[in-house]
Amino acid sequence: MLHFNTKKVFAFLSVILVLSIRTFAAGADMSKDPGYLSGEKTFKTNCLTCHAIDKKVIGPALRGVSSRRKEAWIIKWVKDNSKLRAANDPEAIAIYNEYNQVAMTAFPNLSDEEIKNIVVYIENAPVAGAASAKSASAIDAGANAPATEEVSLWLYIFVCVLLFALLNLLFSIENKVSRLLGKELINWNKINATMFPIMLVAGSIYIYYYFTRYSPYTYFSVGSGSAHGLILDDMFMVTLYITGIVFIICQILAFTFPYFYRHKGTGTKGFYYPHNNQVEFWWTIIPSIVLICLLVYGLKTWNGITMQEKPADAYEIEIYARQFDWTVRYPGVDGKLGKHDYHKIEGANTVGMDYNDADSHDDITNVGEVHLVVNQPVVMNLRAQDVIHSAFIPNLRVQMNAVPGMPTSQVFTPIVTTKEMRARLQKEHPNDDIYNDWNYMMLCNKICGASHYMMKMVVIVETKEEYDAWLKTLKAPYKMDNAPATTAADSTSNKTTASN
Ligand code: HEC
Ligand SMILES: [Cu+2]
Structure with missing residues (x-):
């Protein structure tokens, strides 16, 4: 058994505890300007x-x-x-x-x-x-956990380690005494057997607590913001219930058998039961059938989401991924995204639009946020400049990789506006004011480099009127690169953007 020098452990942990209490530094208070x-x-x-x-x-x-x-x-x-x-x-x-x-x-x-x-x-x-207890934006609401929570975590670890050291001490005393007396003081076999059902009950209580405490914070709690997400969530729940029930039955058996069939003294003899063909047959066949059904159900759902044709009323946007941000391109008034070529990346043309293609002249780009129209299908085209990224909008159940040299896309329909979803969350968490400026977020879901964790942008789902009004506030990069505006006619010559 391991032996700790209890004094040293104590001193070490006290140092950690003191260091972990964050110091508060005051800055000039401009926070309302x-x-x-x-x-x-x-x-x-x-x-x-x-x-x-x-x-x-x-x-x-x-x-x-x-x-x-x-x-x-x-x-x-x-x-x-x-x-x-x-x-x-x-x-x-x-x-x-x-x-x-x-x-x-x-x-x-x-x-x-x-x-x-x-x-x-x-x-x-x-x-x-x-420490800024409350940040102005919801983007990093999760990152700024209050300092007190951090202290109590260390305190918790501290107490656990202390308890462990104490138990260790007690057992080493017990060990010495039983060696002196020449007989076992504690029946370890019985203790181990009893610990199994205790663990089952304690673990279940903990898991129940954990689920009820934290599940309101998962993005399942307020439902999907997109049409296909509802189907996906149903599939998830069906799979969870079927596999969950089997899981619970198996755990109950696994944790109670060691107790019921523990060694009960020298007179007892184990019952030896090596094989039964019929049992083997059924517990192979039944799970196989269930799993095949779940698999077919999953594949059908997934293909329905990813293999759909472009709907007639859909509009296109492009998300261009790069270490470490997303640039969004909107097709402009013609409704068509122009051609692209990465050789053309320069100046305001950050996504490499090919200005030889007149369709690109009215294309609009922006970083930091993407706007989507509620109840209208969108074709989200993805490209990447450097490494693989992945566009993930958890509350819309959208996720697709952005791969250099291989354009990808996903078609989906947002059905809940940002405002409606925010209201739902506020209703669900009346005491949490971090939801007051909640937004849908697009996160990068491929670890793509040092600032991967910062690669996110706000997603705003709004009405068509709001969307159109917002688009009008942006300028097409072509117009900025080629001011004063040139006519469409000279776009067919081999003019490049290198003029500036
Ligand atoms: C893609 C990474 C990236 C982003 C995004 C970025 N910068 Fe920079 N910035 C740099 C690098 C790298 C330099 C150093 C100069 C260089 O290599 O061109 C720099 C230099 C600067 C400098 C000059 C600093 C000095 O000491 O003179 C300023 C000012 C600046 N950035 C402001 C901004 C502002 C404001 C934003 C946001 C609107 C921004 N940057 C966004 C990468 C970035
Ligand atoms: Cu990334």
């Missing part, structure tokens, strides 16, 4: 994948940027850093080379005002490590 708040939001949706305030990530730590660069420079840089380099700006070239010529994304859609607000946020953001 509208510019600061809008800057925080823009920063979190667009920049956080590569930048931190006080720490170098993929790009430099940004605090203090307004003292080392002029405001006008920062604005130009953020809008299109490649333009600054093309104009031989020495600062732009120096920092580009310092960061191993990793090109920062261009943000032509951000206004001067928005960029100024980002700077306000950067310079006044609380120092990293200072």
